[in-house]
Every structure is written in C-alpha cells, then in structure tokens.
Amino acid sequence: MENLSFLIDGLLLGFVYGVAAMGLTLIWGVMNVINLAHGPIIALGSFGVYLLFSRLGMNPYLALIFTGAAGLLLGIVIYWIAINRVIEAPHLSSLLATFSVNMVIIGLGTAAFSTTPRNIDYSLGSLTFNTITIPISRIIAAVASIIFTAVLYLFLYRTTLGKYVRAVANNRAAAELMGIPSRRILALSFGLGSTLAALAGGLIATIFPFTILSGGVYELKSFVIGVLGGLGNPLGALIGGLALGLLEGIIPAFLPVTWVPVLEFALFVLILLFRPTGLFGVKK
Amino acid sequence: MNRNIILMVTLLFVLSISLTSCAPQTVETQAPQPQATQPVITEAPATTEETVMGEEKTAIIGFTASQTGKLNVESIRQINGLNLWMKQVNDSGGIKLADGSIVKFEAKYYDDESNKDRVQELYTRLATEDKADFMISPYSSGLADAAAVIAEQYEKIMITTGAASDSTYMKGYTLVYQAYTPASKYLTGALDLLMSTDPNAKKIAIVHENDKFSTDVSTALDEYAKSKGYEVVLFEGYDSGATDFAPFINKIQDAAPDAIMGGGHFQDGSTFAKQLFEKKTPVKFVALLVAPPEPSFAELGDAAIGIIGPSQWEPQAKFTAEAAQAAGLEWYGPTGEEFISAYMNAFNEEPSYHAAGGYIAGLLLQKAIEKAGALDTQSVAAALDSLDLLTFFGHLKFDTTPEAHGLQIGHSMIYIQWVSKDGNLVKEVVWPTEGATMPVIYPLR
Numbered sequence: 001m002e003n004l005s006f007l008i009d010g011l012l013l014g015f016v017y018g019v020a021a022m023g024l025t026l027i028w029g030v031m032n033v034i035n036l037a038h039g040p041i042i043a044l045g046s047f048g049v050y051l052l053f054s055r056l057g058m059n060p061y062l063a064l065i066f067t068g069a070a071g072l073l074l075g076i077v078i079y080w081i082a083i084n085r086v087i088e089a090p091h092l093s094s095l096l097a098t099f100s101v102n103m104v105i106i107g108l109g110t111a112a113f114s115t116t117p118r119n120i121d122y123s124l125g126s127l128t129f130n131t132i133t134i135p136i137s138r139i140i141a142a143v144a145s146i147i148f149t150a151v152l153y154l155f156l157y158r159t160t161l162g163k164y165v166r167a168v169a170n171n172r173a174a175a176e177l178m179g180i181p182s183r184r185i186l187a188l189s190f191g192l193g194s195t196l197a198a199l200a201g202g203l204i205a206t207i208f209p210f211t212i213l214s215g216g217v218y219e220l221k222s223f224v225i226g227v228l229g230g231l232g233n234p235l236g237a238l239i240g241g242l243a244l245g246l247l248e249g250i251i252p253a254f255l256p257v258t259w260v261p262v263l264e265f266a267l268f269v270l271i272l273l274f275r276p277t278g279l280f281g282v283k284k
Numbered sequence: 285m286n287r288n289i290i291l292m293v294t295l296l297f298v299l300s301i302s303l304t305s306c307a308p309q310t311v312e313t314q315a316p317q318p319q320a321t322q323p324v325i326t327e328a329p330a331t332t333e334e335t336v337m338g339e340e341k342t343a344i345i346g347f348t349a350s351q352t353g354k355l356n357v358e359s360i361r362q363i364n365g366l367n368l369w370m371k372q373v374n375d376s377g378g379i380k381l382a383d384g385s386i387v388k389f390e391a392k393y394y395d396d397e398s399n400k401d402r403v404q405e406l407y408t409r410l411a412t413e414d415k416a417d418f419m420i421s422p423y424s425s426g427l428a429d430a431a432a433v434i435a436e437q438y439e440k441i442m443i444t445t446g447a448a449s450d451s452t453y454m455k456g457y458t459l460v461y462q463a464y465t466p467a468s469k470y471l472t473g474a475l476d477l478l479m480s481t482d483p484n485a486k487k488i489a490i491v492h493e494n495d496k497f498s499t500d501v502s503t504a505l506d507e508y509a510k511s512k513g514y515e516v517v518l519f520e521g522y523d524s525g526a527t528d529f530a531p532f533i534n535k536i537q538d539a540a541p542d543a544i545m546g547g548g549h550f551q552d553g554s555t556f557a558k559q560l561f562e563k564k565t566p567v568k569f570v571a572l573l574v575a576p577p578e579p580s581f582a583e584l585g586d587a588a589i590g591i592i593g594p595s596q597w598e599p600q601a602k603f604t605a606e607a608a609q610a611a612g613l614e615w616y617g618p619t620g621e622e623f624i625s626a627y628m629n630a631f632n633e634e635p636s637y638h639a640a641g642g643y644i645a646g647l648l649l650q651k652a653i654e655k656a657g658a659l660d661t662q663s664v665a666a667a668l669d670s671l672d673l674l675t676f677f678g679h680l681k682f683d684t685t686p687e688a689h690g691l692q693i694g695h696s697m698i699y700i701q702w703v704s705k706d707g708n709l710v711k712e713v714v715w716p717t718e719g720a721t722m723p724v725i726y727p728l729r
Contacts, residue, residue, distance in 0.1 A: 005537065009530040114352040115397065117551045121583060126562050131537070135562040208527035209555055211354075252531030256520055258494070260531075 003253045005132050010249015011242060012138040015145035016203045018241025020218045021225035022152065022234045023196030029232030030169040030189040032091070033083060036098040039219030040105035041194050045071060045201025046210040047109070050118050060122050061140065064202045068195045075194025079187040087186065109212035119209040141203040148199055149238050152192070156234075165189055169232075224268045230278030239280065340378070341387045343659055345370070345649075346416025346440075348406045348431070350423055353398025354525060357550045357578060358638045359423035362446050364631050365642025366420060367391065372626065373650055382657030389646075396422050400430045407431045411438035417659060418443075420645050423638065424549065425449035425467065425497030432460045441652075441664055444690075445645040446638055449500045453683070453691035459661065461668050461682050462692040463645050467497055468504035470594050471545050473697050474571035475509055477592070477715040478543055481726050485542035485568060487517050491532050491556070493548020494521035498573060502546050517541050526552055529559045537565060547572030554584055561587035568727030577700055578636050582709040588702040590728040592714065595700050596637040597677050599624050600713050600721055608674035617647045620676040644677040701725060 020042055027035045048067035052058040058066075082101050086093040124136035156162035167175040168185045176182045200218065204210060221244060222237075229240030244264065251260050271278065347366070350359035370389045373379065378388040392414040396402045403422055410416045411434060419435045421428035421444035428447030435442035436457045444452070444460060448467040452460065478485055488509055492502035499521065506516055517539040522532065536544060544560070544567050547553040553575025560570065561584075569592070575581050576593025601620060608615035618626070623643060627635040635643075649664075651671060656663035672681045672694065681694030699715035701724055714724040 005534040006531065009534065013528070013530075110352070114356070115354075116352060116356050117354060119555075121585075123562070123585070126564060128564060133562075133564045135559075137562075209551060210527070214527075249531070252535060257522055257531050 003250065006249045006253045007246060008132065008134060008249070009138070010245040010247070012134070012142040012245070013207075013248065014242040014245020015142040015238070016200055016207075016241070017218070017221050017225055017244055018238035019145045019148050019196055019203070020200035021222040021229070021237040021241050022149065023193040023200065024219070024222040025226045025229070025231050025237040026152075026196065026234050027190055027193035028226070029234070030165060031083075031087060031186050033087070033094045033098065033190075034091070035190075035193060036095065036219075037078065037101035037105060038098075038193075038197050038222060039215030039217075040102050040109065040212070041071065041074065041197040041215065042201035042204070042218050043109065043210065043212050043215035044074070044105065045198030046205035046214065047113060047118070047201075047212070048198060049202035049205045050120055050210075053120055053122065060120055060202070060206050061144070064144065064199060067202045068199045071195040071198025072191040074198070075191035076187045078194065079190035083190060084183060084187070087183075106212060113212050115211045115213055117209040117211050118205075120205050122206065135207075137206050141207060144199075144203055145238075148196065149234075152196070152234060155192075161185075161188065165192075221264075224264055227268055227271050227276075227278055230280040233278070233280050236278060236280030240278070339385045341381075341385050341659070342390050343387050343417040343653075344390050344392055344415060345418050345420060345646075346392045346407070346410030346414055347420040348394050348396035348403055348410075348422045348427075350398040350427070351395040353396075354551050355398040355424050355427070355549060357580065358446060358574065358636075359398070361578075361636050361638040362423045362642035363393070365627070365635065365639035365644075366445075366646050367642075368627055368630055368639075369643045369646030369650070371630075373646070379650060379653050381653075381659065387653065387659060392416060396427060398424075398427070400427055403427045403430045404434055407434035408438075411435070411440055416440060418649055418664075420642075420649075421445060421447050423447070424495075425452065425500070426495050428452060429496060432457060435459060439661055441649075441661055441668070443645040443648050445641040447497075449497045450504075450688075450691065451496070451500060453688050456686065456689070458689055459665055461648065461690045463641055463648060463677075463680070463695075464596050464692060465695045465697050466692060467500040469697060470501040470573060471505040471571060472508045473699055473715055474545060474592060474594060475505065475512065475514070477571075477699055477724060478569050479512065480717075481724055482542070482568070486513065487515050487539070487541040488543045488545055489518035489536050489539055489541040490516055490520075490546045491518065491529075491536070491544065492521050492546035492573075493524055493526075493552055495524050495548060498546070498548040501573060505545060522548075522552070524548065524552070527555055529556045530563070532556075533559060533563045533565055536567070537563075541567065543567065543569035543571070545571045547575060549573070550575045550578055550580075554581055557581075557591050558584050558587045564729070566729055568729070570728060571699070576702065577711070578638075579634055581702065585709070586704075588709055589704055590701065590725050592699055592701045592724070594697045596695070596697065597640040598637065598698055598700055598711065598713055599634060601676075601678070601698060603674055603676055603678055611674060611679075613672060613674040613679065615675075616651055616673045617644075617675045623676050640677055644675060644680070647675060647677075648680065 024038050045067050049060050049063045052063035053060045082097045086097050126133045126135045164180045164185045168182050172182050225240035225244050229236030349363040350356050374388045378386045394406045419440045419442040421431050423446035425447045428444045429452045432452050441459045445463040448464045450466045450468050490502050492498040553572045571592040576591050577595035581588050605615040652664045652667040655667035669684045679694035683691040683693045700711040701714045712722040713720050
C-alpha cells in the first residue's frame with residue numbers, strides 16, 4: 001500500500017511514454033529508419049496544444065486532435081523532403097537526414113519560442129482514494145494513450161491502408177508487386193509515427209512544463225522503450241513504456257531519484273547485450 | 285546489425301545533444317530603454333568644483349542576461365532593475381569625478397541562454413573586446429560563480445546580484461562584491477518562523493535542486509535544523525530542469541514531515557508547488573526558494589496559497605532615512621516608494637526582489653565611484669570595501685577579511701506568504717515579526 005502511489009504515478013506516465021515510443025518504433029518497423037527528429041516533433045506537439053489553448057482558448061484535450069493531424073502532415077512533409085531520397089541508401093544516410101531535420105526544428109523552434117519553459121494552466125483537480133491522490137490530468141493522459149493505441153491497432157488491422165502499411169513493413173518489394181504504392185505508404189507511416197510523437201507531446205504538455213528542447217528526454221526514453229519492447233513492435237513499445245514508467249515510479253521508493261536514469265540506461269545496455277531484439281522483438 | 289545501429293544512434297544522439305548545447309547563438313542585444321524615469325538621488329561628488337565643466341566619459345558596464353533558458357524570468361527582471369538605474373543616473377547628468385569630468389554609463393550585454401559555458405565565453409569577450417570597465421554578474425549563483433573568475437582574472441570589479449552562494453566569496457577573490465544575503469541564511473529564517481509558530485513541529489523534509497545555490501542553501505538549512513533539534517526526515521536533490529516531482533511527493537508523504545523546505549529556481553519551484561497542491565500533500569508548512577517572491581507565482585492560483593518564500597526585498601519593506609539615522613548608518617539612494625514608482629512606470633509591473641537587486645547592484649557601483657572620485661579599479665574597490673549603507677534594499681556592507689572578501693554581511697532576508705484577499709492573491713510579509721504585515725497562515729493543510 002505504501003508504495004502504491006509510486007507504482008500508480010509511474011504506470012500512468014508509462015502509457016504516455018508508450019505512445020511516444022510507438023511512433024519511433026512504427027517508423028523503424030515499416031521503413032528501417034531511426035528518426036532522430038522524434039524528440040523535436042514531440043516538443044512541437046506540446047507547443048501545438050499550448051498555442052491552441054493559450055491563443056484560441058481551445059480545450060487542451062480537443063487541441064490534441066488538431067495537433068495530431070498537424071503531426072501527420074508534418075511527418076509526410078518531412079518524409080518527402082528529407083527521407084524519400086535516402087530511403088534506399090545505407091542507414092547512415094537516413095540517420096543523418098533525420099538528424100538534420102532535428103537540428104532544423106530545434107533551431108527554428110528556439111528562434112520562434114525561445115527556450116523559456118511553457119506551461120498549460122489548465123487544472124482538472126485530483127482524485128483521492130484512501131491515502132493516494134492522483135491528478136486527473138495524469139489519468140486522462142493514460143486513458144488517451146490507451147485510446148490512441150487502440151485506434152492505431154484498428155487502423156493497422158482493420159483498414160485497407162493499415163494492411164498496406166503492414167505489407168510494406170513485411171516485404172516492400174512484394175507489396176509493390178501487388179500494386180501497393182510503397183513510397184506513399186512509407187510517407188503515411190512516417191506521418192503516423194509523427195502523429196504519435198505529437199500526441200505524446202501534447203499529453204506531456206498537459207502534465208509538465210516544457211520547452212522546444214524537452215523532446216530530447218522523451219526521445220531517449222523512446223529508444224530505451226523501443227529496445228525494451230523490441231524495435232518495430234508497437235504493442236511491445238506500449239508494454240515497454242509501462243515497464244519504464246513502473247521503473248521510474250518504483251526506483252525512487254528505494255533509492256534517490258537521481259538513480260533513475262542510471263538504472264534505466266543500465267537496463268538499456270543489458271538488453272542490447274543479452275536480448276538485442278528486445279523482450280517482444282521479432283527476429284528478422 | 286540492429287545492435288550496431290542502435291549503438292550508433294545512441295552515440296549520434298548524445299553528440300546531437302552536445303552540439304545543441306554548444307551551438308553558437310551569440311545575440312548582441314540593445315539594452316531595453318525603460319519608458320519613464322525618476323531622478324536618482326545622488327551625493328555630491330568628492331571634488332566640488334561646481335563651475336568646472338569637465339569632459340564627459342563613458343564607463344562601460346558589462347554583463348550577461350539569461351534572456352532565454354530556465355533562468356529567464358528572474359534574470360530579465362534583474363536586468364530591468366539594472367537598466368532602470370543606468371537610465372536614471374545618466375538622465376540626472378551622470379557622476380562627477382574628482383578631476384571634474386563627468387561619467388555616464390553604457391551597457392554591453394549578451395544573452396547567456398542560462399548556460400554556464402556561454403557565461404565564461406561572453407564575460408571574456410566583455411573584458412577583452414568590449415573593454416568593460418565594471419561588471420555585473422549574471423543571475424544565479426552558478427552563472428555568477430563562472431563569471432566571477434573571469435572578472436577576477438581580468439581585474440574588473442564585479443557586483444554580483446541574484447547570486448547568493450557563499451562559496452564564491454571564499455576563493456580569495458578581491459574584486460567580487462555580493463549584493464544579496466548569502467545562501468547560508470536563505471532558509472534559516474523560515475525555520476525560525478516555524479519554531480516560533482509551532483514549537484511541536486519537529487520533522488522537516490528538504491527537497492532541493494541539485495545546483496550550487498540551492499545545494500548551499502539546503503546544506504546550511506540542514507545543519508541549522510539539526511542544531512535546533514529538528515529531525516530531517518528527507519534530504520534529497522533533483523536535477524535542474526526536473527518537471528516530475530511525483531516521486532518526491534510520494535516520498536514526502538511516506539516520511540510525514542511537518543514542513544517541506546527547499547526548491548531551487550522559478551520554474552522547478554512553481555512546478556513543485558503546483559504538484560504538491562494537485563497531490564493534496566498533507567503538510568503544515570511549505571517554504572521554497574526563489575519562486576514564491578516572484579509576482580508571476582500568483583499564476584498558480586490556489587496552488588500558491590500558503591506557500592512561503594524568502595525574499596531579499598519586498599515592496600512593503602520600510603527602510604528609510606530615519607531608520608538609517610537611528611541605526612547610525614549612512615542613507616543612500618531613492619526611497620522604496622520612489623524605486624517602485626519608477627519601476628512600475630517603466631515596466632508596468634511591480635518590481636520583484638530580482639529587479640530591486642539589479643537596481644541595487646548599479647547603486648552600489650554608483651556610490652563607490654562617487655566615493656572614490658575615480659574610475660580606476662583599485663580606488664573603486666577601496667570605496668566598496670568601506671561602504672556601510674542603508675538603502676531601500678536594506679543594510680549593505682561587505683566582508684573585507686581575506687577569507688570571505690566581498691561576502692555580504694549587512695543584509696538579511698524577509699519571508700513572504702501568498703494569501704487570498706478579496707479573491708486576489710497577494711503577498712504578505714510574515715517574518716521577521718517586526719516587519720510582518722500579517723500573522724503566518726498555519727497549518728497549511
């Protein structure tokens with residue numbers, strides 16, 4: 001009971017980490033591209049919700065829908081500008097391409113928004129169960145994360161477009177022979193990954209203050225989660241996110257909070273050494 | 285293959301973070317001009333050759349401001365105060381030196397992005413390329429400590445403001461002077477307040493930012509609390525830039541302290557206070573560093589109510605010429621009302637103690653130059669060493685011993701608490717009792 005607060009706080013946050021990591025792992029799974037612009041897109045998601053809330057007075061949870069749509073468009077634009085030409089090139093090329101996009105977004109974001117922390121001043125209060133108090137914003141973030149995951153799965157497994165995405169992920173050449181426009185599907189996949197990043201950023205903005213540089217922390221967590229759950233496996237990413245959230249929640253119950261990143265990255269190295277495909281990864 | 289790619293990605297990511305933090309972003313800015321001013325009260329110059337019209341000199345005051353980054357709220361207010369002083373002294377005709385010449389001031393400053401590495405680079409530039417005559421520290425102890433070594437190296441006098449850590453002044457520097465009450469005394473008064481309000485409260489939790497200033501304050505508080513018989517049930521730091529305080533709050537709830545003290549700077553302090561409120565943390569007394577005295581702390585709404593903060597100065601503080609006379613001190617500079625009025629005219633907001641600190645840094649320099657009658661470093665340093673003043677900011681006097689040269693030994697803190705009055709959130713002084721405007725709200729929850 002004493003440690004239940006730690007567990008619940010970690011678990012709720014873990015859902016949001018899971019959504020962020022799903023975006024990264026979806027892009028890797030479909031197109032074998034490590035998206036180093038993932039962090040800045042998360043931060044842009046935070047700013048999207050912030051701007052709609054602060055400038056237009058829109059409810060931040062409603063603003064998530066528009067932010068997600070903007071993330072989709074941004075991802076597609078990034079794909080056609082930066083990724084498409086290097087998609088067949090060695091991994092280093094796409095890595096550098098997304099790294100360049102990362103630097104461009106951070107540069108422009110810093111110029112536009114500075115690095116001053118922003119905060120969405122929208123409180124929904126808290127729920128109290130016995131001795132445990134949970135801010136409602138965290139509960140909504142977790143519920144929204146579950147909804148986003150369900151929608152992603154419905155899309156991938158219940159729609160024709162989703163079937164195309166899975167086909168391209170499995171075997172791009174075979175998919176093209178079947179008449180699937182693989183380049184457009186890759187662009188859509190990058191857009192979907194960016195949507196998830198932007199949605200995660202928007203949810204984070206409803207809980208914590210943020211800057212244009214804040215996405216880097218969540219991008220790093222997404223790597224750990226991706227490795228933990230298996231790169232290329234969105235459901236593994238969600239479970240990995242929950243596992244990381246639980247770790248972040250429970251470690252402080254026994255050790256100083258500053259130990260959390262130490263243990264997280266120790267776990268990252270251990271998984272790379274002993275199970276490089278991740279706990280739920282598929283061997284290719 | 286995958287493992288190699290992931291290792292490569294990790295390395296590239298770490299590299300990208302390093303590159304981002306090191307990216308050159310020098311922004312040379314024009315000092316913002318306050319919109320309205322009020323004549324500054326200046327003392328007669330050392331030499332009174334009233335009829336001699338001397339040549340006009342320009343003294344360059346070099347500093348950096350954290351216009352971006354996590355320290356920007358406090359830093360911009362500090363610079364506002366400094367710029368107000370500079371405009372006032374220039375508009376009132378400058379300072380007349382012993383040789384009859386008139387000195388006016390010009391600011392040279394850059395955005396340090398709240399980044400220590402940038403501070404050292406920029407202060408070196410201020411000393412070598414911009415030929416600054418005097419320096420004012422950046423905001424925060426960590427940045428000021430980084431700047432102080434450059435000032436000392438290039439033999440420039442630096443008045444530090446917004447920089448309370450004691451350790452900067454224990455390094456044998458001879459040209460660095462502190463305007464603020466030292467960090468070691470920041471929260472000890474809050475403990476005195478708790479002691480006086482509830483002698484039965486004996487358990488405190490100290491949660492602080494892991495930076496130089498907050499660690500110094502918290503370590504001093506920890507020692508003081510233990511010396512007074514308190515049990516420190518939690519003493520833990522968090523990384524600068526932390527946004528999730530839930531793990532700390534859970535630990536605090538498990539430890540069941542009577543009081544929570546600590547914090548760091550504005551952003552983390554206000555986030556901590558907000559999350560304490562959201563989690564309905566059952567605690568009687570919360571005192572946090574830096575954030576509560578800031579007027580924008582009120583934006584937290586109900587989460588701000590009852591939070592206590594140490595302040596270097598508050599608009600309600602009444603330091604007057606009469607008080608100076610009674611204490612046998614020299615009175616210098618504008619009254620509190622004059623400063624507040626000029627600041628509000630210029631910036632359309634009530635000054636925080638950071639703004640007052642920026643102003644007072646300039647005022648100290650002004651007084652020292654007037655007293656020295658010259659601009660050379662040795663004369664002005666000697667004048668600063670001998671100052672013992674009462675200003676609207678309070679008593680100011682520097683330690684002149686070799687062990688702690690430049691440490692502020694005259695000034696002391698006051699403590700404010702946020703309360704709701706007629707639907708508005710306002711700050712009230714609750715400690716010390718002689719300056720209190722209302723009794724402390726206790727217990728908090």
